[in-house]
Amino acid sequence: MPETILVSGGCGYIGSHVVRQLSEAGRKVVVYDNLSTGSRDALLHGEELIVGDLADRQTLEAAFERHRFTTVLHFAASIVAPESVSQPLKYYGNNTRNTLGLLETCTKFKVQRFIFSSTAAVYGIPDGGAASEESTLAPINPYGTSKLMSEWMLRDTSAAHGMQYVALRYFNVAGADPQARMGQRTPEATHLIKVACQAALGLRESVSIYGTDYPTPDGSGIRDYIHIEDLAAAHLCALQYLEKGGEPTAMNVGYGRGGSVREVLAIVKEVSGVDFKVVEAERRPGDPASLVAKADKIRRLTGWQPRHDDLRTIIADAWRWESKLAGR
Structure with a gap:
């Protein structure tokens, strides 16, 4: 019986494209989304849509109990950098705190693999305007900081509990x-x-x-504008990397x-x-x-x-x- 993959935020722009590519690759996918910015109409594939907020631990844990996910792809987040400057607590709540709750649930149910939707905003203003994974992590807005804090939690959770992960740091997604x-x-x-x-x-x-x-x-x-189809494909590549025993890491996705x-x-x-x-x-x-x-x-x-x-x-x-x- 094929494993079931959980995609949080799978009704959003990026998540929905990844769900489609996963389904086209023969993967069984369940989507978890509160539909605050995502749309049911965006979901053309997937086995099931669970409408729920990540802060709703009862609904979230019930989904894990029913499906016993071994892999999670996490997209659900607030993403507007200028808004994060004026509403920082919204970003620390939705991005960082809700990721914490999801990681606690993943740990409880012994999830093996986790792919995290991160951002180039963790670099802030890199020297020379170009960022590698070794560049200084110095976000200049709460959006970037909220994502970096989530990366740190993911890193430490992996070290403590053995859950393998890839954090994909997106540049400007379009198309x-x-x-x-x-x-x-x-x-x-x-x-x-x-x-x-x-x-x-x-x-x-x-x-x-x-x-x-x-x-x-x-x-x-x-x-660095990257086509949504190439970005979505990067998630399938990251998943295959982990399934082959790849080490936990962060990777940039851009051209x-x-x-x-x-x-x-x-x-x-x-x-x-x-x-x-x-x-x-x-x-x-x-x-x-x-x-x-x-x-x-x-x-x-x-x-x-x-x-x-x-x-x-x-x-x-x-x-x-x-x-x-x-x-x-």
């Missing part, structure tokens, strides 16, 4: 399923590519460039090169054929000038190979999805 079956549904999303596509569709009045005086070639922030805000907006305008309004605004608190991945480790340890490493492809897939979502 959608190339067949437009699924994509980002997050209400009031702040991701640049989604926001720009919505502006092109007339769903927003404008797009803001937050900071035009950064020490970058065009003055706007640079990010190793960045695109600027101005570059992204120019491509969205080109792909959509719409010249939407762009507003230049002040820098946001907690935003580094440049954040790009050094991601050799995941390739070396798991064999992960990106298949959609092209900014125009990422934006074209996002545009196709956003157009479908808007009924165009």
